[in-house]
Amino acid sequence: MKKTKAEILSMIETLKGLKTENMYLNDFFHTWKETDDEINAVFEVAEILRAMRENNISTKVFDSGLGISVFRDNSTRTRFSFASACNLLGLEVQDLDEKVSQIAHGETVRETANMVSFMADVIGIRDDMYIGKGHTYMKTVSEAVQEGYNDGVLEQRPTLVNLQCDIDHPTQSMADMLHVINYFGGVENLKGKKIAMTWAYSPSYGKPLSVPQGIIGLFSRFGMDVVLAHPEGYDIMGDVIEVAKENAAKSGGSFKIANTMEEAFKDADIVYPKSWAPYAVMEERTKLVGEGKFDELKDLEKRCLENNAKFKNWTCTEELMKTTKDGKALYMHCLPADISGLSCKEGEVDQSVFDRYLVPLYKEASYKPYIIAAMIFLAKFKDPSGKLTQLLDDAKPRIK
Amino acid sequence: MKKTKAEILSMIETLKGLKTENMYLNDFFHTWKETDDEINAVFEVAEILRAMRENNISTKVFDSGLGISVFRDNSTRTRFSFASACNLLGLEVQDLDEKVSQIAHGETVRETANMVSFMADVIGIRDDMYIGKGHTYMKTVSEAVQEGYNDGVLEQRPTLVNLQCDIDHPTQSMADMLHVINYFGGVENLKGKKIAMTWAYSPSYGKPLSVPQGIIGLFSRFGMDVVLAHPEGYDIMGDVIEVAKENAAKSGGSFKIANTMEEAFKDADIVYPKSWAPYAVMEERTKLVGEGKFDELKDLEKRCLENNAKFKNWTCTEELMKTTKDGKALYMHCLPADISGLSCKEGEVDQSVFDRYLVPLYKEASYKPYIIAAMIFLAKFKDPSGKLTQLLDDAKPRIK
Amino acid sequence: MKKTKAEILSMIETLKGLKTENMYLNDFFHTWKETDDEINAVFEVAEILRAMRENNISTKVFDSGLGISVFRDNSTRTRFSFASACNLLGLEVQDLDEKVSQIAHGETVRETANMVSFMADVIGIRDDMYIGKGHTYMKTVSEAVQEGYNDGVLEQRPTLVNLQCDIDHPTQSMADMLHVINYFGGVENLKGKKIAMTWAYSPSYGKPLSVPQGIIGLFSRFGMDVVLAHPEGYDIMGDVIEVAKENAAKSGGSFKIANTMEEAFKDADIVYPKSWAPYAVMEERTKLVGEGKFDELKDLEKRCLENNAKFKNWTCTEELMKTTKDGKALYMHCLPADISGLSCKEGEVDQSVFDRYLVPLYKEASYKPYIIAAMIFLAKFKDPSGKLTQLLDDAKPRIK
Known part of the structure; x- marks a missing residue:
């Protein structure tokens, strides 16, 4: 059932027709904040990444870099999905352990967000237990790293992926x-x-x-x-x-x-x-x-x-x-x-x-790691179809 | 005491004479389930990988990929040995924490095995505390990921390395x-x-x-x-x-x-x-x-x-x-x-x-990380001597 | 505010004038044990690594390898700084968890130091809570891995970075x-x-x-x-x-x-x-x-x-x-x-x-990860300015 190179090329062609500029360097919070093109682009990129992996084509687009995960809840599945997605793209995961029962305060969140982000490319957060808190927490982190970048604290702005908040669970849906x-x-x-x-x-x-x-x-x-x-x-x-x-x-x-x-x-x-x-x-x-x-x-x-x-x-x-x-x-x-x-x-x-x-x-x-990887990919590459075409052309083997 | 290139080549020559086809895409459970050739191949590959590392030759054969470790027991040494082996080959380790005292049930084991394996190349398991349970657990995981692969859930079948069960401790012995x-x-x-x-x-x-x-x-x-x-x-x-x-x-x-x-x-x-x-x-x-x-x-x-x-x-x-x-x-x-x-x-x-x-x-x-790496290597490459020859020829420096 | 290639070259030129031979394969314990040239070299390399990262130039000098972190204290910031530094250079972090309250004994320290170091390139230690103990612990680890290397147990001697002891906190200062x-x-x-x-x-x-x-x-x-x-x-x-x-x-x-x-x-x-x-x-x-x-x-x-x-x-x-x-x-x-x-x-x-x-x-x-990376870099490369020049010339993109 492995897709052929022609099929992958055809998916890339479809992707090319979708407007994804606004996803570049942006966060993914709720599916309903994304346009139809953006939603379809996530599906397309997810399928392309999966097809490349099935064909033993490396999709390691980062030569180094960190994916920070923040789980304010225990989670084996989402943790492994996020780690798999990061690894697929070349990012190493660092977990930030926070006390499960603790509802974080604004100032502390801002400080921590910057402290863990000096070399972060992406931050994945799961915070779903407290109504009115999870999404707010993610927005605070998002704003904090944006300010950190603006102020010259961070050399780049890590993008956020919502791994489940109180409102939406976009990687699941x-x-x-x-x-x-x-x-x-x-x-x-x-x-x-x-x-x-x-x-x-x-x-x-x-x-x-x-x-x-x-x-x-x-x-x-x-x-x-x-x-x-x-x-x-x-x-x-x-x-x-x-x-x-x-x-x-x-x-x-x-x-x-x-x-x-x-x-x-x-x-x-x-x-x-x-x-x-x-x-x-x-x-x-x-x-x-x-x-x-x-x-x-x-x-x-x-x-x-x-x-x-x-x-x-x-x-x-x-x-x-x-x-x-x-x-x-x-x-x-x-x-x-x-x-x-x-x-x-x-x-x-x-x-x-x-x-x-x-x-x-x-x-x-099984689709979740690829969905997460697609979200990261679309936030990190301005021309995703160009980058994917290049990966396909290079066809660097994942298992050498 | 560093081995010369000629000595490494001679070891690869020895390896070439050993039948290892059955190790390819297979698990390593008990030494007595392996033929003499297979046992000797593990020793040979372990020594070759060590010699290459001592000569600062990279043996990173995975461009990305995960090694999942499951320790149903506390373990510093085996944990580090497995992590070292994975790193030597280019795999990133993800630990699956399971409650120490918990004896897992079949269904849960099957589900978890698939959930953590979407991008797993190898799974290392230590489960040695309960007679009649450790090996059984590993077999269940092995069968579950085989089924997962057959059913199109997993894009590849991760192979298993027994990091200690109730019956054998092959990486130690x-x-x-x-x-x-x-x-x-x-x-x-x-x-x-x-x-x-x-x-x-x-x-x-x-x-x-x-x-x-x-x-x-x-x-x-x-x-x-x-x-x-x-x-x-x-x-x-x-x-x-x-x-x-x-x-x-x-x-x-x-x-x-x-x-x-x-x-x-x-x-x-x-x-x-x-x-x-x-x-x-x-x-x-x-x-x-x-x-x-x-x-x-x-x-x-x-x-x-x-x-x-x-x-x-x-x-x-x-x-x-x-x-x-x-x-x-x-x-x-x-x-x-x-x-x-x-x-x-x-x-x-x-x-x-x-x-x-x-x-x-x-x-x-000190031999344990190399033994583990050799077990992984032999499960992942159909022509191990060919792959090792190529690594030696490329002689890509590990510390650049 | 991103530095230009010319500015980076000028910093490398400055570095060239500093004597850093004694840092090669050596540990970093206290700033006052280092010469002015060595201190300045750390600053220079830190700034160069940061400038390269800001220019999306990969500084991944290890093709595989481990950075071992030993935190005898809870620490989010230092943990992330060390992980970021290791990742920037291509090393994967493995944490060694030791009981927080435990003051380790000599023999155990020696054994553990060797057991975790078979593939370690660097060991970062934080042990600041007990006067008269932290630095002593680090010295014991340092001697143990030196002996391990001399005795042929370790294929290389990992170098140590003091991530805070009872006497000095050099990465902070x-x-x-x-x-x-x-x-x-x-x-x-x-x-x-x-x-x-x-x-x-x-x-x-x-x-x-x-x-x-x-x-x-x-x-x-x-x-x-x-x-x-x-x-x-x-x-x-x-x-x-x-x-x-x-x-x-x-x-x-x-x-x-x-x-x-x-x-x-x-x-x-x-x-x-x-x-x-x-x-x-x-x-x-x-x-x-x-x-x-x-x-x-x-x-x-x-x-x-x-x-x-x-x-x-x-x-x-x-x-x-x-x-x-x-x-x-x-x-x-x-x-x-x-x-x-x-x-x-x-x-x-x-x-x-x-x-x-x-x-x-x-x-x-924000300087801490780069300071740590610079300490590691200077301990691992005999000709740091040569290596940095090569990285700059190659200009391999970090995000491809």
């Missing part, structure tokens, strides 16, 4: 979409396809909202029928709902909110059942953490888990899967999933469903 | 053997040499069995007289005993089990006194950990330590050393050793003995 | 001085400038003495009027006082100790107000840690904090700043600072003062 594009044989086949982004029960508490938000914010751009479903009270951010509505209108698709999994799954081409915490709970939690009220936090967790437990029937069963298009909807998840009878007693999905989709799930995840 | 080969001036001088692999007292509990198993499983291939000695009850795995017996028969050496250190040390050319836990205790421990019976674990530890204490006289003293061949047997240890009067009150070896062998001990350890 | 040289428009403008290195109050306890020691030990070489000020009892090491006196005499500057901040700040061109622990307290602390007397340690901390609290008026206020030369002395700090009203109630400096100097403070810090 774009990896998911690239998987969908490949699964359905091309972006042109997505019009009219129905995707069910639904809440699902999990015995754990407080999962971030950025996955469902990222999915509806991106998938609504492709003329699809996007349905969001969750139990009462499990709302996501209103701003993103607006984004999805506008996208759907523009793309000729639709967006609606359903109240049952059944309605969302009915005739769906794609289902994405996943747990998240109610927005209101996440807001209260952020407030309590900020005030150091840890007893009340425990109480909030308890209440939240009790409430979750009322919706154990929100789970992706074989029966539900049968109601999807031809009973064969593509099942998606950002992993790890809470699998009933395997990783927990009752969870998001039946084990038999999950097992049947193991290979697609792994493929879905 | 092969570094040890390369040290012995150099110490005695060539593999042809090993026939008839006596090695005493003996248990020794240590105040710590539960040291893995893979070192003695690895030593008898490998050293018995070289026509040596291999003697294993331990107190009653401190048996090692029966399967490996069988391997040693067969090897000895084939190689024209011998293998026997002695009941005293005195018998083992008598006229020995090499002594390897080292503590380990009884196989039966390790089995019970694995069971108790699996069942989460931590009180019983403590009790097991207490009983084991009490039992150990009965054999404090199993220690490598100056008196015992005098009984070895000319009183000058080569003392070996995988380090760190429990040194009586230095790191503990009573331990595996007298301080004066240990101190006298400091330089040989460090040399012994 | 030299980054500080390079900042000062640039700030005042050249080293020739420093003669007669007054610098106040003063103690300042901090609510935290036991900050190391190596910063004030490093500053007076280095800044006294440039014909400046160096004033050290601290409350009674907050003495620093007498040996370093002697160094500063001798340097001042030789360089035509002066060195004196004042008893008040007011006296030190009066007409100062540069002020460096910073907390540290009294030498006597640090000595007692080291003793108590060594003896495992943790209750007494807590008591010592309590007494020390109580004593500190008597000197809360030792703080860098706007009023004090007004008394400096034209009210505009350059404010310096190694960061992070204890800022009154921001990071603590009462601290080393008023927030308004700190904020006004934010950009200079960040610039000050």
Whole structure:
């Protein structure tokens, strides 16, 4: 299935037609801040980088340089994806460990941002746990390194990649979409396809909202029928709902909110059942953490888990899967999933469903390192198609 | 003592005569699963890589790529050896931290194996603490990435290097053997040499069995007289005993089990006194950990330590050393050793003995990064001698 | 402000005139062990490396190789500086984690030093917490790897960079001085400038003495009027006082100790107000840690904090700043600072003062990675100007 040189050249040709100037030396925060050309360029570059790697062509465009990762949360998958992306391009990763529970203050953030950036080409940040904080933190870092560059502190301005914030999870949603594009044989086949982004029960508490938000914010751009479903009270951010509505209108698709999994799954081409915490709970939690009220936090967790437990029937069963298009909807998840009878007693999905989709799930995840690498690439090269053509012509072997 | 280009060429010539096709894209689990040619090829490539480095010739054969390390145990030495080996070849290391005490389940292992392998060239695993688990874990990872490759999830199949499991410790035993080969001036001088692999007292509990198993499983291939000695009850795995017996028969050496250190040390050319836990205790421990019976674990530890204490006289003293061949047997240890009067009150070896062998001990350890690099090299290049010839011809300086 | 090729060539020309032979394959421990030529060479190489990077010229002189970092203390800044320096030259960093509170013993240090050095090109060590221990530890490591090399254990001898010991903090003081040289428009403008290195109050306890020691030990070489000020009892090491006196005499500057901040700040061109622990307290602390007397340690901390609290008026206020030369002395700090009203109630400096100097403070810090890289470079290349000329001629792009 390895792509030929002619196919790679043809993808580069497509890329050439896309306007990406504004991505140069810029950050990637939310997919809906990017134009259609920019979104398509990320997909194109990701596929080209993957095809080159599969053909043992080196894409090491940095002769040295650092990719700084800041994980304000534990993360194995995203950590490895970011490290893989950096390595693919020739950057070495340096992790900045910050205390998980600590909500950073402006001044400290500015100082640290500069201190770690003297030789940074890119900074990848994951900060998804506190509503109203993650994106703000990234903006503060972004501004701090811009000032550092303007003031002559930094010899270049590192660009930022959002590895998940409280609002969006663009590397996830774009990896998911690239998987969908490949699964359905091309972006042109997505019009009219129905995707069910639904809440699902999990015995754990407080999962971030950025996955469902990222999915509806991106998938609504492709003329699809996007349905969001969750139990009462499990709302996501209103701003993103607006984004999805506008996208759907523009793309000729639709967006609606359903109240049952059944309605969302009915005739769906794609289902994405996943747990998240109610927005209101996440807001209260952020407030309590900020005030150091840890007893009340425990109480909030308890209440939240009790409430979750009322919706154990929100789970992706074989029966539900049968109601999807031809009973064969593509099942998606950002992993790890809470699998009933395997990783927990009752969870998001039946084990038999999950097992049947193991290979697609792994493929879905496999796009993430390439998506991240594409985001870095487009932020670092003014003429990405020219650079890629040169790499293809040089055809320097990765394994010599 | 730096080797000349002619000497390196001659080693490459030797390598050319060895059949290594089956190592290509394959894993390295146990030395006894490898043919004599394959074992010799590892030694040869290790020496060539070392000679090249000593001559400031770069052996960076990967232009980018990742070496994933999984240490289900704390480890400074093996961690640095693996990192050094990867760096020598151009791979960047990414550590996968897993909880030390956790025995992983199949599904999770499969998922994680794929998630960290999207750009992995090699995976090094150390998992030696639980009998019946370490090797099984490695096999699961190996199969998972093979499936991942077959299913189009991974663009290549990373190969595995066993950095120590419950059964074998091939990077240790092969570094040890390369040290012995150099110490005695060539593999042809090993026939008839006596090695005493003996248990020794240590105040710590539960040291893995893979070192003695690895030593008898490998050293018995070289026509040596291999003697294993331990107190009653401190048996090692029966399967490996069988391997040693067969090897000895084939190689024209011998293998026997002695009941005293005195018998083992008598006229020995090499002594390897080292503590380990009884196989039966390790089995019970694995069971108790699996069942989460931590009180019983403590009790097991207490009983084991009490039992150990009965054999404090199993220690490598100056008196015992005098009984070895000319009183000058080569003392070996995988380090760190429990040194009586230095790191503990009573331990595996007298301080004066240990101190006298400091330089040989460090040399012994110095082979490990090159052994690991050789294992990776042979798994990644179909024509290793051709690739090494090319590196020698190019003679690209490592320090420019 | 990017330097031109002609300017870089002119700096290389200057470097050519400096004697650096003794730095080759040598360690960097204390600035006062280096000749003026050697100190100037570090500044020159640091500036050249920075200018090359700003011109996107690769300075990757190692095709593979390891920089080992040993932090016997938590450190984000120094860790990133060392990692950046290594990356700039082509070395990959491997961290050796040692327990923070552990004072290592000779034998263990020797063994570990060899075990991590089989492929190490450079070892960077930070060990500043225990008086009489940090430098000793570094010397032990240095001797161990020298022996390892002599004995044929190591194929090369890694060189050491002192990333902060109990006596000196050369990468900090030299980054500080390079900042000062640039700030005042050249080293020739420093003669007669007054610098106040003063103690300042901090609510935290036991900050190391190596910063004030490093500053007076280095800044006294440039014909400046160096004033050290601290409350009674907050003495620093007498040996370093002697160094500063001798340097001042030789360089035509002066060195004196004042008893008040007011006296030190009066007409100062540069002020460096910073907390540290009294030498006597640090000595007692080291003793108590060594003896495992943790209750007494807590008591010592309590007494020390109580004593500190008597000197809360030792703080860098706007009023004090007004008394400096034209009210505009350059404010310096190694960061992070204890800022009154921001990071603590009462601290080393008023927030308004700190904020006004934010950009200079960040610039000050920005020199450190280049200083470290210069130290490594000079230890690894016998003909540094020749090597730099070659890099400039090749002009290989860092971002391709």
